[in-house]
Amino acid sequence: MEQREALRLALVERAKEARKNSYCPYSGFAVGAALLCADGSVYAGCNIENAGFTATCCAERTAFFRAVNDGKRQFKAIAIVGGRKGQEPRELCAPCGVCRQVMAEFCGPEFEIVMTDGKELQVKKLEDLLPLAFGPGNLQ
Incomplete structure (x- = not known):
């Protein structure tokens, strides 16, 4: 198996x-999400719901915010696994639009999003999941 896999x-x-x-x-x-930083460190996150649904935080954002809080600013990849609680994943769990926007804030178009249905991996680049992203460069 190759190192990247x-x-x-x-x-x-x-x-x-x-x-x-x-x-x-x-x-x-x-x-659950696991975010790979450029320095090799990994930050994990889980989704945290709230009765006021807008206050809910997705696993991906939890991982990013934990890493940013610790001073990390460069990231390589994130893995996302989701499904019914207590059951093994059966389908891909792609990041929501808000999470994709957070990724665009900190990552380039080549950032990898790794997803699994429990059987095989699917890897997408951020530019594939968020074409024409609005990011920091748009505000300069």
Whole structure:
């Protein structure tokens, strides 16, 4: 197995572990994410729901905000695993639009989003999931 593929699988495993901490009493949809920083460190996050749904934070944003809080600003990839709480994932869990916008804030178009349905990996570039992204460069 090539090194890049092994790294993606390791990220997926970290995302699965983070998913176990999901707080999802309303949707029952548990999501975990594992964010790979350019320096090799990994930040995990889970979704945290709130009765006032707009206050909910997705797993991807939780991972990004934890990393940014620790001073990280360069990222390589994120793995996302989601599905019904207590069950193995059966379909891909793609990042929502708000999470894609957060990714655009900190990552370039080549940033990798790794997703799995529990059987195989699917890898997308940020530019594929958010074409014509509005980012920091638009405000200069």
